[in-house]
Amino acid sequence: MPSIHFPEFPADVPTHPLLVIDYPLLVAGDQAEIDKLWGAATNLGFWYLKNHGADDLAEGMFQMAADTMHLPMEEKLKFEQGDAGNSFGYKAAGANAVDATGQPDTVEFINIAKDDALAWPKQARRAYPSSVNAHMVETVTPFVKKSVEVNDTVLQIFNDRLGLPPDALKKRHSLAEYSGSETRVIKNPPSAHTPTKIAIGAHTDFGSLSFLHNRLGGLQVLVPGSEDWQYIKPLPGHAICNIGDALALFSGGILRSNLHRVVPPPGAQAQQERWSLVYFTRPGNDVELRALVEDSKIVADAVARTPDKNFETGCTSFEWFTRRIKNQRMNNRTGPETWMNSRGTEHRVNAT
Numbered sequence: 290m291p292s293i294h295f296p297e298f299p300a301d302v303p304t305h306p307l308l309v310i311d312y313p314l315l316v317a318g319d320q321a322e323i324d325k326l327w328g329a330a331t332n333l334g335f336w337y338l339k340n341h342g343a344d345d346l347a348e349g350m351f352q353m354a355a356d357t358m359h360l361p362m363e364e365k366l367k368f369e370q371g372d373a374g375n376s377f378g379y380k381a382a383g384a385n386a387v388d389a390t391g392q393p394d395t396v397e398f399i400n401i402a403k404d405d406a407l408a409w410p411k412q413a414r415r416a417y418p419s420s421v422n423a424h425m426v427e428t429v430t431p432f433v434k435k436s437v438e439v440n441d442t443v444l445q446i447f448n449d450r451l452g453l454p455p456d457a458l459k460k461r462h463s464l465a466e467y468s469g470s471e472t473r474v475i476k477n478p479p480s481a482h483t484p485t486k487i488a489i490g491a492h493t494d495f496g497s498l499s500f501l502h503n504r505l506g507g508l509q510v511l512v513p514g515s516e517d518w519q520y521i522k523p524l525p526g527h528a529i530c531n532i533g534d535a536l537a538l539f540s541g542g543i544l545r546s547n548l549h550r551v552v553p554p555p556g557a558q559a560q561q562e563r564w565s566l567v568y569f570t571r572p573g574n575d576v577e578l579r580a581l582v583e584d585s586k587i588v589a590d591a592v593a594r595t596p597d598k599n600f601e602t603g604c605t606s607f608e609w610f611t612r613r614i615k616n617q618r619m620n621n622r623t624g625p626e627t628w629m630n631s632r633g634t635e636h637r638v639n640a641t
């Protein structure tokens with residue numbers, strides 16, 4: 290079970306500050322809070338979210354994941370995500386590369402499709418370990434529903450600020466359409482003796498919005514204009530939210546999908562297991578990933594201002610997502626080109 294009391298994030302380790310957004314103020318349509326969110330979303334693409342109401346469900350998710358990770362490896366591997374680019378299920382430590390040289394990752398995680406959480410007790414996409422099923426009604430499905438509510442609130446705000454027709458983003462994230470949306474709990478083993486090992490390599494998130502809950506440090510961002518990775522400090526009761534590739538593409542680059550990675554937690558925190566929880570909102574499988582230039586003058590102008598950038602991917606959300614996952618897998622690796630094929634909207638050649 291993840292421990293409740295952790296060593297403090299060390300005071301002498303530099304961190305990158307994020308704006309703090311108050312969720313109930315967003316729900317109430319508070320203009321100053323919406324402006325603050327817009328600033329965060331268009332600059333770094335990361336912000337803290339407080340008073341979101343998901344903390345108790347997040348604790349339940351960590352318990353579900355602890356039960357899952359305690360299962361014998363043989364049992365967990367029955368639910369492995371496989372090498373075809375499918376994300377749902379279990380991923381063992383070392384199954385993904387963290388850089389172009391093919392160093393393996395150190396995290397194991399369990400991914401549960403929103404389609405399965407919402408269809409339960411029917412199976413939509415795949416089967417899960419008994420430990421997931423046992424927590425579905427009390428925890429997993431309510432956590433997914435709560436996360437959908439939070440992320441849909443933010444999506445609607447972006448929709449309006451981008452000058453899109455009222456349902457433009459909503460219809461691209463329909464709950465009724467199968468998608469790559471999923472919840473993930475990640476476990477990284479204590480890393481005091483492996484301080485240089487990267488847990489999750491540099492990446493942008495694949496989808497639209499990520500709603501992240503972590504307790505220990507380790508998450509780092511590559512701030513635009515800087516060459517140094519900087520820690521984001523976890524704050525109790527605050528989720529960390531960020532934008533993924535799909536929103537960066539839909540918005541013609543106005544919304545930022547920023548590079549981030551996970552390294553061993555700093556200081557005494559490195560002696561602990563690191564657990565983190567995410568809900569990823571991703572567009573429906575058949576949604577085309579491209580700038581919504583016909584729907585919004587604001588987006589069309591943004592695309593016109595950045596002719597060097599390509600916002601026409603020529604692929605669907607499903608294809609984008611499958612390519613990125615498949616090419617991270619060590620089993621699919623032929624060389625550095627496999628890593629390059631796993632990259633998203635923002636890629637810096639030397640970023641590892």
Ligand SMILES: O=C(O)CCC(=O)C(=O)O
Nearest residue numbers: 475494503508551565567
């Ligand atoms: O564990 C974290 O803090 C971040 C995880 C993450 O970036 C991801 O799973 O995409």
Ligand SMILES: [Fe+2]
Nearest residue numbers: 492493494549
């Ligand atoms: Fe991420």
